[in-house]
Each structure stands twice: as structure tokens, then as C-alpha cells.
Amino acid sequence: KWWITINEPGAVVQGYGSDLFAPAAYLDLTGTVEYQVGRNLLLAHAGAYRLYQKNYSHQNGKLSMTFYGLFCIPKTDSLEDKKAAERCYQHTFGWFSHPVFIGDYPPEMRKRVDELSRRENRNTSRLPYFTQDEINHIKGTADYYGLSQYTIFVATDAEGDSETGQLKDAGVHSTTDPSWPEESFDLYKVVPQGMRLNVKKICEEYGNPEIIVTENGYSEDGSNFTDDPLRINFLETYLGELRESIYTDGCNVKGYVHWALIDNFEWRNGYSAKFGLVSVDFNNPNRTRTMKKSAYWMKSYIQLQTIYYQ
Structure with a gap:
């Protein structure tokens, strides 16, 4: 028995803060509400996993979620573009898989969003913090890695770009190879x-x-x-x-x-x-x-x- 609790949380959040998916809500909170929704999705997934562990483990099922994001390759061999490609991964795939498999958000993602929030004169980070109990609750809640894979992208360093949301926070401009x-x-x-x-x-x-x-x-x-x-x-x-x-x-x-x-x-x-x-x-x-x-x-x-x- 193989179970998926949530399909593509990285796509689900795009219905909040953007009009890409339903319900196209809170469009004035782009770059903030997506992170709150992501936090709630991770906690919901962990709750379902722990409930199955407690009440249905005798069924020997395996649970996970389907992870979805932007896998980027660097546009050039420059160190800046290589780092941008890694940030592209951590701010999309890592956003959800790092808390589940390793614990808490990717360190670079946490550091960057915290720093950007300070520059925006916010009292708190746009990326909500988990308590230690929540980190422990989420960590280890996947028996396998569910991957949604269609395509990849090309990343270039874009520190200070005017893009909003995740890729602005990542300092990445993503595109595709015309070939x-x-x-x-x-x-x-x-x-x-x-x-x-x-x-x-x-x-x-x-x-x-x-x-x-x-x-x-x-x-x-x-x-x-x-x-x-x-x-x-x-x-x-x-x-x-x-x-x-x-x-x-x-x-x-x-x-x-x-x-x-x-x-x-x-x-x-x-x-x-x-x-x-x-x-x-x-x-x-x-x-x-x-x-x-x-x-x-x-x-x-x-x-x-x-x-x-x-």
C-alpha cells in the first residue's frame, strides 16, 4: 500500500498569492502567504502520517507526499550561476522535502528570507518559524520520495531582481534553453x-x-x-x-x-x-x-x- 497525503504542495501554494491555481486568493500578500500555506501543508502532512503510524501501521503501508518544484541547471559555468541553480532547488523542492527528510527549512532559504524580511523593515520573517516540537513532528514523515518530474530550467544569478515571491527570495532568474x-x-x-x-x-x-x-x-x-x-x-x-x-x-x-x-x-x-x-x-x-x-x-x-x- 502506497499513500500520498498531499499532491504537489509547491503547486498548491501557487493558489495563494498568485492567480496561477485555485483559489487565487490573497494576491496582495505575494511572498508572504505562500510561506504560511506551505507551513500549514507540512503540518497537515505530518499529522496524517503520524495518525497512520498510530492507528494503521499494521497495514504496512508507505506514506509520502508528491514533491514538485524547479530543478535548475546553471546557465554558465560561473560560480554565481551554479549557486543560483542550487538556490532554485532549495527554495522549491527543498522548501518541502528538507523539513520532511532532514528537518526544518533549508538553512540557506531560512537565512535569505530572514535577511530580506529585515531589509523590508518587518518585525518577523515572512518565512514562519517552526517550534522544535514541530520540526520533530514533521521530520521523518516520508517512507519514500514521491517525485513529480516533467521538465527542468536554466538558472542565472539575479540578486536584486524585481521578481516577487520565491524566486526573488532565492535571487534566481529561471528560463529555458531555446534548443x-x-x-x-x-x-x-x-x-x-x-x-x-x-x-x-x-x-x-x-x-x-x-x-x-x-x-x-x-x-x-x-x-x-x-x-x-x-x-x-x-x-x-x-x-x-x-x-x-x-x-x-x-x-x-x-x-x-x-x-x-x-x-x-x-x-x-x-x-x-x-x-x-x-x-x-x-x-x-x-x-x-x-x-x-x-x-x-x-x-x-x-x-x-x-x-x-x-
Whole structure:
């Protein structure tokens, strides 16, 4: 039994302080309310984990949350850009995974937000503090690392940039490499090597925990119906990088979950972005399902019973 308490807390907070996701609340508190929401999410996750430990541990389930953020590579070999790429990670992925796997917020994140808050003449830091009891309550509340991985970004040092929120606090400007191909619905860049880079970072950062890729997939506009060679290529290349994570890097990858089994409702794109291995005819009252070529490819792949290595 594998459980996820909260899916992508890094995305959930974007509904507070920005209008990117629902409920698009407290837009005048950007750079403050997100941190409060993040704190509450971590405490809620820890509460659910401890409750399961107390009452349902006999079921031998494993619990985690799905971690989501910005994995950045430095734009140049300069020390400044390398440090910016690390800050990009710690202020997004580390924001939630560091308290769970190590305890409390990443030290650099704490230091930076505290200092920026002082410069803004605030009496308290915009990043709320945990008590020691809360730190202990949250630490160790994941039996595996749940990773949502689609793409990566390019980081440059941006101290003093006018951006607001997390990346302003991180002193990072994030962009993409124009040479990277886009998925057909133009939601993100297709960067297979990002899978291996992020998994390896998790191994190094958190002591090689069990890892499940809980979300990864490719969107299309559906114009080709069931003919989706680009999705097949996406799967082949991303899973190839995951193989390298296992067999070359020695990372403890236990599973992979594709987003999605069927075409569905996407929060930001409705029914227009098609992520499914199975096509759904939303104009038919029966919502007729038809397997895409990628579904047959995935079926064949799964029948191998492992992420094989050649």
C-alpha cells in the first residue's frame, strides 16, 4: 500500500498569492502567504502520517507526499550561476522535502528570507518559524520520495531582481534553453536528462531514499487522435534516463506512475490538453475510450516487468 497525503504542495501554494491555481486568493500578500500555506501543508502532512503510524501501521503501508518544484541547471559555468541553480532547488523542492527528510527549512532559504524580511523593515520573517516540537513532528514523515518530474530550467544569478515571491527570495532568474523541444501543447520543454539529474540529486541530498516517480507525462492537443509517436518518444527517452538512475547511479527507484491513464480534466487547460494513454471522446455521451499507440507501447514495456537495462 502506497499513500500520498498531499499532491504537489509547491503547486498548491501557487493558489495563494498568485492567480496561477485555485483559489487565487490573497494576491496582495505575494511572498508572504505562500510561506504560511506551505507551513500549514507540512503540518497537515505530518499529522496524517503520524495518525497512520498510530492507528494503521499494521497495514504496512508507505506514506509520502508528491514533491514538485524547479530543478535548475546553471546557465554558465560561473560560480554565481551554479549557486543560483542550487538556490532554485532549495527554495522549491527543498522548501518541502528538507523539513520532511532532514528537518526544518533549508538553512540557506531560512537565512535569505530572514535577511530580506529585515531589509523590508518587518518585525518577523515572512518565512514562519517552526517550534522544535514541530520540526520533530514533521521530520521523518516520508517512507519514500514521491517525485513529480516533467521538465527542468536554466538558472542565472539575479540578486536584486524585481521578481516577487520565491524566486526573488532565492535571487534566481529561471528560463529555458531555446534548443529544448516543446511538447505539442506548449506547456513545458521536453528534457529527458532532467529525470536523471533530479533523481540523482534526491539520492545525494536525502541519503538515497526509495523513490517513486508519481507523475510524468506528455500532453497533446488530440488532433492525431490515437496516433501519438511523440508521446512514445517521450516515454522511451524519459524511462531511458530513469534506467540510468537505477543501473548507473545506483538510485533506489521503486516505481513510475504515468500521467495519465486516460485523457482528463486539467486544472489550467480543461479538456484541451490530452495527457492520456487512452483517448476519451468527450463529445460522445458514453465518453468512448480508445487506446492510443502509446498505450500499446506502454503495455509491451510493462510486460517486461521491470525497467530494463541494455
